[in-house]
Amino acid sequence: MKLLPAFRVAALCTAIALLPATTAGFAQVEGRASPEFAKLFATYQRIKASYVEPVEDERLIRGAIDGMLAALDPHSAYLDGSSLQRLETMIDGQYQGLGISIQMEDGAVKVVSPFRGSPADNAGIKAGDFITHINGELIYGLDINEAVARMRGPAGSTIDLTLFRPGRDDRVEVTVTRGVIELEPVTFSLEEGNIGHISVNEFSRDVGADVLAAINSLRTESGGRLAGLVLDMRRNPGGSLDEAVALSDLFLDRGAIVSQRGRTPRDTIYYQAESVFRGDVAAGLPIIVLIDEGSASASEIVAGALQDHNRALVMGERSFGKGSVQTLLPLTRDSALKLTTALYYTPSGRSVQEGGIEPDIRVPQISDPDAERRQRYALRESDLRGHLVNELGRENRDIERDRIDDPRFQLTAAQLEEQGIEDFQLHYALETLRRTTRATVALRGLSTSRN
Numbered sequence: 001m002k003l004l005p006a007f008r009v010a011a012l013c014t015a016i017a018l019l020p021a022t023t024a025g026f027a028q029v030e031g032r033a034s035p036e037f038a039k040l041f042a043t044y045q046r047i048k049a050s051y052v053e054p055v056e057d058e059r060l061i062r063g064a065i066d067g068m069l070a071a072l073d074p075h076s077a078y079l080d081g082s083s084l085q086r087l088e089t090m091i092d093g094q095y096q097g098l099g100i101s102i103q104m105e106d107g108a109v110k111v112v113s114p115f116r117g118s119p120a121d122n123a124g125i126k127a128g129d130f131i132t133h134i135n136g137e138l139i140y141g142l143d144i145n146e147a148v149a150r151m152r153g154p155a156g157s158t159i160d161l162t163l164f165r166p167g168r169d170d171r172v173e174v175t176v177t178r179g180v181i182e183l184e185p186v187t188f189s190l191e192e193g194n195i196g197h198i199s200v201n202e203f204s205r206d207v208g209a210d211v212l213a214a215i216n217s218l219r220t221e222s223g224g225r226l227a228g229l230v231l232d233m234r235r236n237p238g239g240s241l242d243e244a245v246a247l248s249d250l251f252l253d254r255g256a257i258v259s260q261r262g263r264t265p266r267d268t269i270y271y272q273a274e275s276v277f278r279g280d281v282a283a284g285l286p287i288i289v290l291i292d293e294g295s296a297s298a299s300e301i302v303a304g305a306l307q308d309h310n311r312a313l314v315m316g317e318r319s320f321g322k323g324s325v326q327t328l329l330p331l332t333r334d335s336a337l338k339l340t341t342a343l344y345y346t347p348s349g350r351s352v353q354e355g356g357i358e359p360d361i362r363v364p365q366i367s368d369p370d371a372e373r374r375q376r377y378a379l380r381e382s383d384l385r386g387h388l389v390n391e392l393g394r395e396n397r398d399i400e401r402d403r404i405d406d407p408r409f410q411l412t413a414a415q416l417e418e419q420g421i422e423d424f425q426l427h428y429a430l431e432t433l434r435r436t437t438r439a440t441v442a443l444r445g446l447s448t449s450r451n
Contacts, residue, residue: 040064073340075326080335097152098159099181100125101237107141108132113235113294115181116201123176125163126368127235127294132171133162155180186210191230193434194222197426199232200247203239203298208246215250215281228286228433230426231302234316238297241325241344245271248305250281251312255347257305260325262342267325280311286436287312288429291357292365296320303357304346314359315429323353364409367416367424 044060062078069076099118102109109131114120133139134150142150151159155178163172185207188198196218198211211231219226238244241260248257252273259270289303289312300319306312325342345351408428421427 069337069339073324075322075324075338076340077338078335079328079338096155096180097178098125098176099179100151102131102144102147104142104144104147105130109139109142109144109147112237115183116187116199116235117184118181119176119179123174124172125161125174125176126165128166129172130164130166131161132164133160135160136162153178186214188214188218190218190221191430193430193437194225194227195430195433195437196222196226196229197232197430198229200236200299200302202236203243203247205240205243207239207243208250211247212250212281226285227437228288229282230288230290230429230433231306231312232290232426233295233299233303234290234292234425235294236296236299237294237320238299238322241298241301244298244301248302249273251287251306252309253279255309258301258344258346260342260344262325267327267342286433288433289314290316290425290429291319291359292317292425293320295357296322300352300357301344301346304350304352307357307360308347308350313361313432314357315361315363315432316359316425317362317364318358319352319356321352321354321356323351363425363428365423365425366409366411367413367421367427 044064047055047060062080065078069078098120099115100120101112101115103112104110111120111125111127111129111131113127114125131139131147131151139147139150153159158175158177161174161176163174165172183202183204185202185204186198186200188196191197196215198214198218200207200211215226215229218229241258245257254273257271257273259268261268287306289306291299291303291314295303295316296319300322303312303314303319307314323343323345324340325344326338327341329337329339331337343351343353408424411424416422416424
């Protein structure tokens with residue numbers, strides 16, 4: 001989509017709205033400035049006059065802008081040419097590199113999530129890892145654009161990374177061969193028992209339509225005997241609010257999906273299901289939604305909507321807890337503000353800010369030998385410096401739910417590997433649906449025999 005002729009912007013936040021830049025009032029502030037603004041201008045003048053070496057205006061103004069936004073919340077930011085170019089790359093859907101999403105945390109490069117099937121994923125890089133060295137060189141304190149530039153490279157070239165993994169005492173050394181990263185927002189497969197597994201990896205353009213196409217393909221592949229669906233949104237950092245609404249709408253006949261409530265009436269919007277003519281495209285099939293601590297933003301909207309309407313059973317671990325809406329506000333032809341303008345709420349009125357979506361059944365990822373240790377150190381919205389506080393004032397310990405007592409949760413990763421189980425959470429969801437299907441068939445048979 002076009003924002004301004006100079007750049008395009010990808011939908012990487014909960015919601016991105018395009019509003020006209022307001023330039024009136026940027027000038028002629030003298031005589032109307034508040035005392036605080038006068039302090040800012042006085043500080044600028046003192047720095048220009050007295051700092052040990054000359055300082056460019058661009059450096060000072062950028063620092064002031066970054067400082068103002070950092071004082072608000074972790075998701076508001078200033079985007080200039082290089083940042084917007086990275087968003088444009090996400091829109092194009094293909095680039096050469098490692099295939100990871102990163103963020104800066106107190107000067108350190110943190111892995112938000114490796115894209116599924118990417119070189120980084122195949123090399124064993126995990127969400128929550130900190131990249132401390134590139135080719136043996138310490139990279140602490142880099143700008144995020146510098147970090148991205150160092151990790152990008154032509155397909156086929158290799159890069160050595162040193163990782164700090166929370167929960168481990170020793171460093172993790174990996175060598176990654178860069179590849180051509182083709183972003184696939186939706187992937188799917190038909191599993192044993194005619195259970196469809198649909199992975200939604202991000203909420204970019206046309207995700208709702210892609211999931212609909214996946215369901216139709218799965219129905220055809222199963223010979224019209226599709227028995228259930230696993231909607232997998234683990235490690236999905238979010239994306240377009242519109243696509244989250246479109247995906248939820250596929251499975252809901254009526255009712256609210258999500259609402260966003262901001263400071264002004266313009267920022268308060270209610271989204272309703274519009275499937276009254278098409279109906280539930282899954283025709284009432286049982287659905288399990290998989291989430292984890294990496295499921296954020298748009299993922300939480302879908303999980304919360306289907307959970308509140310009792311349309312799906314939510315499994316996995318508590319989600320990230322990003323319940324805020326960002327709006328992109330253009331400043332010039334090649335710069336913009338990404339500003340938090342609203343919070344969103346599930347149909348029952350829950351704000352997932354801080355707390356996230358709590359699964360109906362907590363299922364640990366015991367097939368990952370590091371999962372339990374990483375879970376203790378998992379970073380969520382509530383851990384981010386300056387995060388917005390949930391209006392209910394709930395703390396993490398108040399919203400955790402005990403896992404169900406299942407002896408399978410005591411198995412080790414080695415035992416699962418012997419059984420051929422690579423992904424325990426997915427395996428557990430599939431088995432749950434198979435048992436449900438068998439029970440339904442048995443009940444139908446019993447009813448028929450009685451008649």
